Amino acid sequence: MTHATDQAGQVAREAIQAAARGTGAQITGAVPYELSQAGIASAVPTIAEQARSSGSNAVFLTGNTAGDLPVISQLLSETGIGGEDFRYLGLTRWDIPADALQLPGLQGGYFALPDQGAIQQFRTRYSARYGGAPHPIANLAYDGMAAIGAIAARGQTVGRNTLTSRAGFAGTGGVFRLRGDGTIDRALAVAQVVNRSAQVVSPAPNSFGGAGF
Known part of the structure; x- marks a missing residue:
């Protein structure tokens, strides 16, 4: 997991850690970065090293399309972190604006969205x-x-x-x-970015009672 050091990033980190408890998910590490292009670039080598050394198969990206997400997804993918070996998982709407789905670094990644x-x-x-x-x-x-x-x-x-x-x-x-x-709590769907479009792979549940609830 990687997150900005601002309040939104810290809230996202805590939410991911809380959601992982009691499930089969294992959080192998959390790498913060200053919310700037220089801050992200400085943190990327550490994120990449931790992802590889911990045997992780996914990386949570807590940023949004109007801020840090385009930069960190690009820089991480350029280091070889991404694709099928390290799936990107997002908490924010990657489909707003729709042009964000064109970002090369997000292809194949998963994010949550409402029904x-x-x-x-x-x-x-x-x-x-x-x-x-x-x-x-x-x-x-x-x-x-x-x-x-x-x-x-x-x-x-x-x-x-x-x-x-x-x-x-x-x-x-x-x-x-x-x-x-x-x-x-919101019952959300999970979408995957496929061919630069969002495809729902797990519909939103219609009641509270499944995993995480």
């Missing part, structure tokens, strides 16, 4: 009602109100216990649930 069927249904309903595409974060407001509506429909009082129900709620990007510590 595309649920998102398209939301966009279609929104467009039919308001005559245009929804704002990129409009779904967050909708999901919040949908959770409250679902609780009210069951005749329950909206409160901490009902909002943090383990069963979760149906949202615009698939099922989600609110946790008592202020974080959110």
Whole structure:
């Protein structure tokens, strides 16, 4: 795993480590880098050496397409870390913008994304009602109100216990649930970059109950 030293990178590192516990995954190391081209370039030799010496078969890249991901995926692939021997695994949306899927270093890699069927249904309903595409974060407001509506429909009082129900709620990007510590669980799909396009290889689960939940 490799991550930036900023807050987002540290949160991503902790999330990966927490998710690995209790599964068959083994985190063989974590290499931080300063969030700059020079910082990434300086860390790449260490990342490559650790990946090879630890017998790893995948590398988590926690960066996003608007920042560090294009640089680190390119530099790592140039050192021979990538492809089938070291699969890249991403936490962020590699398909936004769509041009990011053209990056040579990301080919064959895997990343998480929301249920595309649920998102398209939301966009279609929104467009039919308001005559245009929804704002990129409009779904967050909708999901919040949908959770409250679902609780009210069951005749329950909206409160901490009902909002943090383990069963979760149906949202615009698939099922989600609110946790008592202020974080959110989302049931996501896994896509692979194949021929410069995103292909879903593991659909988003429609309930909480599988691995990691």
